[in-house]
Amino acid sequence: MTLHIKASDQAGIQGNAIFDPVGTNEYIKAAFIHADWKSNIPIPAPYRFLGTEVDFAKAGIIIEIQFSNYPFLLNNTLRSELFFKAKTEFVGYPTSLVILVTKALMFPASNSTLYYEQAVNQLTALTKYQVFDVPIRLVGLFEQQNTIVPIIWTEYSSKRYSRIVNTRVSRQCQIIAGRSARSLCLLNLL
Numbered sequence: 001m002t003l004h005i006k007a008s009d010q011a012g013i014q015g016n017a018i019f020d021p022v023g024t025n026e027y028i029k030a031a032f033i034h035a036d037w038k039s040n041i042p043i044p045a046p047y048r049f050l051g052t053e054v055d056f057a058k059a060g061i062i063i064e065i066q067f068s069n070y071p072f073l074l075n076n077t078l079r080s081e082l083f084f085k086a087k088t089e090f091v092g093y094p095t096s097l098v099i100l101v102t103k104a105l106m107f108p109a110s111n112s113t114l115y116y117e118q119a120v121n122q123l124t125a126l127t128k129y130q131v132f133d134v135p136i137r138l139v140g141l142f143e144q145q146n147t148i149v150p151i152i153w154t155e156y157s158s159k160r161y162s163r164i165v166n167t168r169v170s171r172q173c174q175i176i177a178g179r180s181a182r183s184l185c186l187l188n189l190l
Contacts, residue, residue, distance in 0.1 A: 001027055003107075003143060003151045003173065005189075010111060017173070017189060019107040021067035022163050023154045024141075028065055028101070032056050037063070038091045043079075047088065050079040060096035067103060070114040073122055076100060077132065084134035097135045104142040106175075116140030148174050153189070 004023030008016045029039055037056045056063040062083065064076040080098035087094040105115040119138055126132060143149055151173040156162035173189055 001031075001141075002170075003149055004154065005151050005173065006154050006156065008108070008110070013108075016108065017153075019067070019103055019109040019113075020152075020154055021103075021109075021113075022156070023152055023168070024067065024103075025065055029056075032063070041090045044088060047079070047082065047086075050075065050082070054090060057090035057093075059091075060093035061099060062090055062095055062097075063099045063101065065101045066114050066119070067109075068114065069112045070118055070122075073100070073102075073114050073119055077123070077126070077134075077136065080136070081132050081134050095134070097137065099137045099139060101139045101141070104140050106142060106145070108178075116142075143175050145175050145177055148172050151189075 001024075004020035004027065005017045006020040006023070008014055008018045033039055037058045039056050040053045041057045041062075042053050043051055054062045055065050062080060064080070066073055066076060077098070077100070080095065082088070083090075083095040084098075089095075100119065102114050102116050102119050103109065105117045107115075109115070116138070117140075119140075123136060123138060149172065151171050152168055153171050154168045155166045157164040157166050171189060
């Protein structure tokens with residue numbers, strides 16, 4: 001998958017390259033639909049207080065793409081647990097497995113967004129005390145450091161929360177180590 005990047009609009013890092021959740025979600029959605037997964041499946045009415053839909057489903061598996069704020073991980077896992085215990089059906093099959101996809105810490109991103117390593121810590125602590133019965137598979141998106149990779153740089157019509165693309169350009173980017181533990185990766189645009 002090509003890495004999707006955009007300019008930050010946050011104070012102190014405005015204009016810096018950060019992970020683009022919108023472009024990444026678009027790519028993932030197209031790939032899953034191409035592989036015959038159903039997307040944006042409505043949550044049954046009795047459970048709509050937990051949200052409106054699950055991202056993807058197929059043969060008892062639900063997939064949640066988690067690039068938003070870290071507290072949403074607990075919402076996705078707890079509601080998946082409820083779906084599992086209630087044998088809630090999505091696309092004709094009861095929930096039997098949840099797959100959670102998130103980005104690695106190595107990618108600069110908006111404040112408070114979930115990253116893979118944080119999700120591992122949260123799920124490990126919850127699993128230690130047997131909070132979940134639903135099988136959970138966590139998938140992290142990573143890139144090799146000290147490499148040059150293709151990227152898609154997107155500029156949106158509005159700096160914050162827009163999904164309307166002004167421009168989308170293919171470029172290259174060098175992935176290099178950052179200066180601090182919080183900034184494990186810097187993206188040098190080429």
